[in-house]
């Protein structure tokens with residue numbers, strides 16, 4: 001059975017149908033990307049899976065158990081964690097303390113939470129500044145701090161919500177490498193990103209949402225040549241086709 005599965009998920013906000021009868025599955029060890037024009041429902045799908053929103057209809061399964069309607073901390077405790085699009089570290093704490101909070105929050109048992117936090121900072125290449133404050137970090141470093149906080153919870157699957165957003169090309173390349181390392185460690189990776197080059201590099205399979213519905217699924221190559229996907233992006237990018245959008249990022 002899939003590690004993560006959504007069955008016929010619908011989420012409505014009043015009259016807005018943010019996601020509409022979406023079914024998907026993510027296999028253990030897979031790297032899967034989720035794309036779609038602005039407002040397509042990507043973040044809502046992630047929030048529905050991680051317990052921030054309860055679905056209006058449908059069910060979510062993780063590791064053979066139903067998690068529909070469970071609280072976010074309980075879902076995180078089970079091994080499903082998500083990075084935040086906007087990184088908000090605790091400003092009055094050092095990087096080490098911030099990541100230690102992640103380790104505590106995950107609810108897993110560690111002999112030494114600070115040691116666990118230190119290892120995660122090493123993994124994201126921030127160990128040499130572990131006693132700095134988050135206020136001193138660049139955007140790229142902040143994203144890596146967020147990844148360390150999430151990894152400290154010891155997840156089986158990591159959902160990355162626009163982790164490459166706002167990064168320069170060098171920082172983007174570093175994040176792509178880091179996500180590759182996370183996958184090599186045996187984690188399952190599920191990511192949303194508008195930075196197409198990063199997403200297409202990392203993902204083995206890509207799903208496409210448009211107006212709340214899943215319109216395509218396939219390899220990065222198949223998706224970049226899928227007419228329905230190109231049309232969905234034409235609506236957003238006026239004169240650009242998807243491959244231009246890819247190279248523009």
Ligand SMILES: Nc1ncnc2c1ncn2[C@@H]1O[C@H](COP(=O)(O)OP(=O)(O)OP(=O)(O)O)[C@@H](O)[C@H]1O
Nearest residue numbers: 013016017018036037038039040041042043044045
């Ligand atoms: N909490 C909410 N309350 C009301 N409407 C919402 C809420 N969250 C999302 N929506 C609406 O649901 C739709 C899907 O939004 P969502 O943020 O999931 O799209 P997205 O694909 O992540 O977009 P983007 O790429 O711009 O982040 C939009 O119409 C949005 O305005």
